[in-house]
């Protein structure tokens with residue numbers, strides 16, 4: 587069987603789906619095929635994240651993230667309301683978990699203000715009113731009223747439904763496809779050949795490997811970091827109605843263990859960790875372990891630690907061991923001091939971050955990154971807040987890359 591399309595999108599996560607959505611909305615093309623290797627959509631980051639619609643606080647003002655987060659959040663909220671998806675507009679408190687982190691609140695405030703996040707300082711009385719059990723370390727915190735929570739899978743399933751109803755073909759279980767770059771073709775194992783005008787690689791955790799097939803991004807590698815979640819037990823004495831976040835280490839793009847009330851029920855998830863993972867899809871303890879890859883990744887991270895690149899020793903001290911329950915509890919207690927082990931239980935939710943590193947400079951890539959290939963675009967870094975930002979990120983990708991390339 588043979589197909590042809592203007593755009594072949596490899597990866598049906600939120601990034602690939604919203605690009606397809608915007609290509610349709612902007613009437614650029616309606617001949618779009620999306621390939622995903624899994625039996626259903628949402629089995630990786632887009633279906634396994636915290637569901638926080640970020641307000642745009644953390645990002646350096648000249649970054650791509652900063653450009654698309656605030657407008658992306660607004661658009662995701664509007665689109666979700668239009669499509670009947672529940673949003674919990676619960677806001678977020680950022681509390682310095684140690685008093686020496688208090689000055690970081692000013693840095694975050696300035697960044698948030700420049701990015702248009704809309705946030706303000708509050709004092710001890712207001713902190714107590716909003717989150718009675720929270721740690722009032724220095725008597726002040728940042729309040730972000732625009733932060734919200736959504737069920738990420740509802741977004742993915744609705745995007746799929748909408749796209750399919752408008753003629754986008756989504757092919758699942760498309761695992762071992764072959765690329766024939768000279769003829770702009772991809773051939774699936776089932777014998778299906780797809781001729782494309784332009785290929786968009788939005789394959790999340792596997793995006794670097796696909797880019798390498800095109801000889802693109804050879805200096806870059808994704809190292810997976812596992813996000814384990816716990817949750818408050820139903821009978822715990824805490825009633826947390828908003829997002830409660832620590833002050834993050836801004837050297838690394840991980841926000842630290844936080845409390846998030848879920849959108850569709852009354853549970854509160856705690857996490858995620860950001861610990862080096864034994865495989866890109868190692869969601870369960872012994873599942874999909876990649877031994878050789880992990881040895882290489884750990885050797886690379888050891889080098890980061892040894893030379894303290896990007897302040898990596900601080901990350902290692904504070905976050906690398908949060909897979910150990912007592913360490914995790916201590917980190918959560920920084921925000922809720924009265925929390926003890928009997929109040930929490932492991933959640934079945936686990937996500938893995940696709941963290942990109944530049945192997946030439948040894949630097950962590952903190953921003954979104956797209957790399958051009960021949961008749962192809964490779965979105966090799968779409969870490970948090972790509973879920974929040976997706977609609978605006980999709981437009982940025984179309985404007986900055988696709989339009990120029992397809993008009994050549």
Ligand SMILES: Cc1cc2nc3c(=O)[nH]c(=O)nc-3n(C[C@H](O)[C@H](O)[C@H](O)COP(=O)(O)OP(=O)(O)OC[C@H]3O[C@@H](n4cnc5c(N)ncnc54)[C@H](O)[C@@H]3O)c2cc1C
Nearest residue numbers: 597599600601623632635636638790813937969972973974
């Ligand atoms: C633990 C965790 C918490 C997070 N929390 C938040 C949050 O609260 N708010 C927020 O905004 N962001 C959050 N993020 C980030 C957000 O989830 C991601 O930025 C976003 O989901 C990335 O989407 P994606 O489409 O690039 O990747 P994915 O969702 O991973 O999609 C990639 C798709 O490509 C497919 N694929 C891979 N290889 C192939 C192949 N060879 N052929 C065909 N298909 C392939 C996969 O099956 C997958 O469906 C979090 C991420 C994690 C891991």
